[in-house]
Amino acid sequence: MSGTTAASASSIAPRLRIASRVCAAVLGGYAFAWGLVALTTALLFAAQLDFHDAEFSGAVIGLVGYLVVFLWAIAARRLAVVWSVLLVGGAAMAVAASLVQSMLV
């Protein structure tokens, strides 16, 4: 790492890429996890689970999902893919959760 740091100190782009990757892991990962929590909770509630049981299961699955996409975001080769999977996936799951809710209420 120390070698790359010394080499990249002169140019800005690699630093921006690192910042973007860290943001993808932290914020993109959170958006993805939110969608996963919401969708899991809504689907399990729709499947007749008690609300708080569904909420608990949603949190467990969402947190494991957050950890997995967090690691993936750091390791993945192409940053654009990471950003799009996390944001589009998170939004799609959140919308699906609201749809499930509107069908039940």
Place this chain on the structure above:
Amino acid sequence: MLNSFRQSMAWLHTWFGMVLGFVLMAAFFFGALSVFDREIDRWSNPATRFEPQPMPSYDKVLRPAFERMQPTKDAVDAMRPRVNGDMPQRLDTVVSWSAYTTHRDPVLALYAGYEVPNAKDPEEAIWAYGTIDPRDGRVLSNDQLKIGSEFFYPMHYSLTLDWKNLGFWIVGFSALVMLAALVSGVVMHRKIFREFFTFRPDKARLRSVLDLHNLTGVVALPFHFFFAFTGLVIFAGTYYFPVGHTQLHDLHELHAQIEANETGLPHERAGVPAGLASVDDMVAEAQRRWQAKDKAGDVGFLVLQHVGDANGYVSVYRAGTDRIALVGDGIHFKASTGELIREDPPASAVGRVSEFLTGLHLQHFRHWLLRWLYVLGGLAGAVCIATGFVFFVEKRKRQHAQQGSQGARIVDALAVTTVTGMVLAALGILVANRLLPETLPGRGDFERYAFWGTWALAFVHAGLRSAPVAQGRANPAWREQCWAIAMLAVGAVALNWITTGDHLLKTLSAGYWPVAGVDLFLLFGATVAAMTARKLTKNAAIAQPRIDTEPAHV
């Protein structure tokens, strides 16, 4: 991001671990102390040094205590902007009265919530808090800070930064990083099983630091993973992913209606005044029912909902001292007649998993050996993070010295502040607790200032003494703060003796373990700190050992 998966994981481990390690250190250390929070409360409040008490009689002790309660002036003032018009002189429509105790509590915590007339959010209640001696109902001053349960414990999960729940988010994110650091740490080390048994204290310093880092990380790996994960799960629904209160609020409401119909426990007041049957009889009936199911019968939590109203009910919850799972086994009675409304059914499969996971983290059970294992696990985590800092600095400081960089010096000074400085801060609040006059108004606030003040001093000291690191040598602040820890810890034990007369011979012979245990732990800490300081002094005297790097770390 880098050339290989392993290198990316090493990057993640190094940099996220270093930055969030400062927070994780506090979470692990204060978590370990919180295992014995009630015992630290006893040490810091000498007036409460007596045996744990069962839930007292409602009619004789609790009712008069509840009736005396009112929100503090600060709470009333804080409520004013959220009310149309003036706040009333006295709040008398009780939403709920409740009392909470554990098998380790001599004192009883009371909570009273009141409806606020003309509140902008009609659901919002105003709360009053109190602590009483359950033997006679005597009120204990709120100025007597319970250092264990009211300071070290919140420090563990929120750093006591309550503004916008900022502390919860910082600690929660650090817990996620802890999980990521554990996974990436395992990926970095292919020979993980061998590291289980590898500790070479005599090898070059860098090698032995890394051995200790791996050993404390790997031996307690399930513990670290479990606690970081369950900690996140416990707060997920409230803070981190509150879907039930936001996006899925309507589903939650639907559930609340179904539940109210099923349980028969009214959500609202009826608006019709009603009397109260004997609560003591209800408690006795609840205990009889638990006993019939072969469960320990101590009451942990007693709640009176909608007091004085026809819809009022009384809920009696069990203190789950006999199992790991955090259980309530609630039994609910109609307040006006004392007739049984409902007995909570056994938890569902998911519910049992949830109770087990939260119970294993929060430890309401009665098992002292297990408690001590938790302390060891927490301290192992703290050692793992501290050695991570040391490794980070040792690996870079010579190179930085040659380049004229200040990076290693800054990280090292912050590491001193977070490792030894944090211990000093914890000792600072204990010493202040024994030195401040017992009846000083706002005593608890001064104790908190002592904590943060000591920590700030440790930071300044670590920074002022950090120059040698920029030349590739050790920061003398490490050993100086170790000496300070040894002196403050012995000082705290001595002050406890002088101000209360409870010296170790007395508490040990009386078998009063809450205070004896804290004193012994302080003396043990002082010994470890003094030994460390001596070793560091010796190290400083001899030549620097050769640097032995491991290729897996980048």
